[in-house]
Amino acid sequence: MATQHSRSAARMMMAPAVVLLLGWMLVPLCMTLYFSFKKYLPLRGGDLGWVGFDNYVRFVSSSSFWPSVYATLIIVGGVLAITVVLGVLLAILLDQPMWGQGIVRMLVIAPFFVMPTVSSLVWKNMFMDPNYGLLAYLWRFFGAEPVQWMSQASLPSIVMIVSWQWLPFATLILLTAIQSLDSEQLEASEMDGAPVISRFWHIILPHLSRAITVVILIQTIFLLSIFAEIFVTTGGAFGTKTLSYLIFQRVLESQNVGLGSAGGVYAIILANIVAIFLMRIVGKNLDN
């Protein structure tokens, strides 16, 4: 056990980090709260005084609020489903001994190093462009009419792009989890007469459950705030306006800081609700 002296020394040592973190979080949070109760239009008269909960009511009653919640959920849910399922399968595949394993693993991780803006532009122009994109060629090769990805299938397109970016992350975490599985457990289940599919369901998947929860938790936090992918592809059109994109539009395009701040507070609440649920799941998983 630590002595009184070493404990107070520890507090002293940690203090700068704690103060910095608190400042980093508290100042913006307080400013957001402050502005959310004001009518503040920088280009149309500036600070126009306190308005109480007006901004909160207006943000929610706006016709674009519920569609943005819907778009957010679809994107987050879709990307999570795709990355977890494909991530598990890819991880199992990469765990097999094969020739050129190191290079293959590097290549699988590569998309994670590409900046979101760049990868979205690459996808938009090189793959999904209805005239000269690769997918359009593919469609035409089979005699089909190329899909107007960004307008006709805007949400699935964004889900696809973001999944491509996050799949390496999921694969990486799940691969390390699979590698930590005791090989004797698999051998024991083989002796116990479990065929390949049963071994996957009864041994590998339960072993991965904790890693999967971690992937879901971390990805949700980052996916709730994706922005660049929408900005450079659809610009929020065709039903791809997420909550964070809506806040961006309120603040920068409509120049309504108060309204945007109120949206920001809603986003904080939403993120916290998700976090509470996820922490409970993780906590349950970490129990044993």
Next chain:
Amino acid sequence: MGRIVLDNVTKSFGNAQVIPPLQLTIEDGEFAVFVGPSGCGKSTLLRLIAGLEDVTSGKIEIDGKDVSGLAPAKRGLAMVFQSYALYPHMTVRKNIAFPLKMAGLARAEIKKRVDNAAAVLNLTDYLDRRPGQLSGGQRQRVAIGRAIVREPAAFLFDEPLSNLDAALRVGMRLEISELHERLKSTMIYVTHDQVEAMTMADKIVVLQAGVIEQVGSPLELYRAPRNTFVAGFIGSPKMNLIDGPEATKRDAHTIGIRPEHIAVSSDSGSWKGKVNVSEHLGSDTFFHVQGTGLADSLTVRADGEVSFRHGDDIYLTPREEHIHRFDAKGLRIA
């Protein structure tokens, strides 16, 4: 039934042959122990029998049926692993029931068999716990439980006691021996500990570098080791091996004498030396004697009450009828 025959079995990993052609028969109901230093191929041999590794050539027969190409589950064997390999996310009940569930047994039958196994192994109170909440010995019993519910033709044990502390190991050794008495089924047990081999086995198979050095009952191996390797490996403390004039005198290249077959005296005897370290176990005392001119150090066993100090002169007299003689190749001279 579980008569296991290995016929000219070999195993190579790449170019390295770890098991040269090997013949071995394990009779039905026998408790066979594979023993040898680490890396001698004993675990590989067990995994070949289990089907977790494929034989490179030769065949394995269980009850007269060639199983070399069969999947592990189809061979009717059960294995207890060194790490126990319990499924951590399942309760003890589910762990034990897993092979039965995979075999597609009816739920009532599964419950009956699991309850039986739990009663036999004193696990009834722990059925709803997870492996993480059990002690080492209990985990070991769960692993055994998972093996016995399948009613296999033979049990395979891969160093099952090496993760337990010394006191528990003695207890589990007895339990496994009792289990063998009760089930009367074939058991193959791999260990590097010759004490486990001596105490449990009907038949000991001593292996070195994938080659069987000797097969026999514990006392056969103790009384008549076929070569210097077996002589040095079986018995504790190790047999003293002596080269040189003392051996030539007895028409051998090397002679061996066990510590318990040497008499000690403070005034007269065949060999004279100085006591280096003495280990007092209460019942016995082991003296490590140096300066005899025969070997670097000789180990002798004396009664617990015999007392020599470090540096004292000691006289040793081997009992001639217990001297083992070996030729230049290390083989026993009859």
